[in-house]
Amino acid sequence: MTQLALEQGEGILRLAPAWVPRVYCVPGRRLKLHADDLYAFGAHRGGINMRWFASTTRANNGPETTPDEGMSYVVWGDEGREHKTLLRDAVAELGPALLGEEMWAAHGEWPIYSKFFDNKGILPHHLHQMERHARLVGQKSKPEGYFFPRQMNNYDGDCPLTFFGLEPGTTKEQVRRCLEIWDAGDNRITDLSRAYRLELGTGWWVPAGILHAPGSLCTYEPQWGSDISAMFQSIVGDMVLPRTLLTKNVPPECRDDLDFLVSLIDWEANTKANFKDAHFLLPRPVRPLDEMREAGYVENWIIYRNDLFAAKELTVLPGRSVTITDPGPYGMIMVQGHGTMGAWPVETPALIRFGQLTHDEYFVSAKAAQEGVVIRNGSKSDPLVMLKHLGPGHGAPPE
Numbered sequence: 001m002t003q004l005a006l007e008q009g010e011g012i013l014r015l016a017p018a019w020v021p022r023v024y025c026v027p028g029r030r031l032k033l034h035a036d037d038l039y040a041f042g043a044h045r046g047g048i049n050m051r052w053f054a055s056t057t058r059a060n061n062g063p064e065t066t067p068d069e070g071m072s073y074v075v076w077g078d079e080g081r082e083h084k085t086l087l088r089d090a091v092a093e094l095g096p097a098l099l100g101e102e103m104w105a106a107h108g109e110w111p112i113y114s115k116f117f118d119n120k121g122i123l124p125h126h127l128h129q130m131e132r133h134a135r136l137v138g139q140k141s142k143p144e145g146y147f148f149p150r151q152m153n154n155y156d157g158d159c160p161l162t163f164f165g166l167e168p169g170t171t172k173e174q175v176r177r178c179l180e181i182w183d184a185g186d187n188r189i190t191d192l193s194r195a196y197r198l199e200l201g202t203g204w205w206v207p208a209g210i211l212h213a214p215g216s217l218c219t220y221e222p223q224w225g226s227d228i229s230a231m232f233q234s235i236v237g238d239m240v241l242p243r244t245l246l247t248k249n250v251p252p253e254c255r256d257d258l259d260f261l262v263s264l265i266d267w268e269a270n271t272k273a274n275f276k277d278a279h280f281l282l283p284r285p286v287r288p289l290d291e292m293r294e295a296g297y298v299e300n301w302i303i304y305r306n307d308l309f310a311a312k313e314l315t316v317l318p319g320r321s322v323t324i325t326d327p328g329p330y331g332m333i334m335v336q337g338h339g340t341m342g343a344w345p346v347e348t349p350a351l352i353r354f355g356q357l358t359h360d361e362y363f364v365s366a367k368a369a370q371e372g373v374v375i376r377n378g379s380k381s382d383p384l385v386m387l388k389h390l391g392p393g394h395g396a397p398p399e
Helices: 002-008 087-094 101-107 131-135 172-180 258-263 275-279 289-295 366-371
Strands: 012-016 018-022 047-053 073-078 081-086 112-117 144-147 161-164 194-197 203-206 297-303 310-316 321-324 330-336 338-341 344-347 361-364 373-377 384-390
Touching: 002 012, 002 073, 002 081, 002 087, 012 087, 047 330, 073 087, 081 087, 112 330, 112 384, 144 297, 144 310, 161 203, 172 258, 203 275, 203 297, 289 297, 297 321, 310 321, 310 373
Parallel strands: none
Antiparallel strands: 012 073, 012 361, 018 047, 047 112, 073 081, 144 203, 161 194, 297 310, 310 384, 321 373, 330 361, 330 384, 338 344, 338 373
16 A cells, blocks of 8 residues: 555655653643644643654653554545555565665664654753663664754753763762662762753764763754663752663663663763764765755755764755755655655644644655655745755765
8 A cells, every 4th residue: 555655755755743742851842733732642641842753663651652652654645535554564565665675685674763852951861772781671772863953943942951971080880879879869960971052053973872961952863763761860850750760671680780770871982081072063065065055955964973874954945946866765854944845745834733744744765865856945035944864874974
């Protein structure tokens, strides 16, 4: 059936919004989701502070997680009589016709996803397990990238600072002590870290095993296809975190082993003296700027510095039509403007109801990406801007 969807979109699949709540988060209200729908999963599940893109990964939100939470649906058919199927199932059915022979042979799945993360305050200091630790609980590691789109940040939230890593010279005994006193109140683990002020239009590369307490800017986050984490901070703001958020993705026999919990940290990477130099990302033009502007667009690499995934910000200038090629399949989300992309309309909605279909998110097949996608800006004054996340083999520039 999804072959019909691929044919309707001439190699491009339309996707439905995938909303995700977190019980320990307060929505920043920048996702364009209607205010009446912020607690559509129920107030006990927490507010919706994320929208996941091109996701074949199920959210890890505890026993009440819905069967398809966090997973994208493909939409096709006539307006008002649309059909939907999980992107995961479409990938399984179409295989190399969607992902290309190389990615399909190497992974047998679409191995990444992206999201908007929109929290009003700062998150707890936490990490995503490295591969060797994730395997112990039957999961995958989750390195991720951050980019702070100007279009999604009409205000900064409560704390536009992110703590990254640990101060050089921090000892494992100091971190162990923070875990020992979890139930005594604030374990003050961020006293051992350093905060960096976040800058719109820039980003960060965050490998697995790196402690980080993301700040309150709405963030575009390409990442590996996993939802594994371990919280290392007992209180953030006025919110007390249960210790289960530290140990839920740890083997049962290791949950009280403080030395094992400390071993989740990539110590060398966290205590690196030049942490910002190794992880901060400035946009990099994909071609000379004058050459791109003459052709009617500007495209920048915004996530790079790894072999697993990358992301680009594409701006099509007002009134222009361009043909853009990429080395492999990608997911995309509109953040400004309107126009067309191949056979589909693209537009940036001002307000979305929970369950409403949109025309702002698509998945581009390997064949369509390699042959070139025609994108037309339908405005004479407003740029058309989209964010694109690509998987392995993305062609990002080397360091």
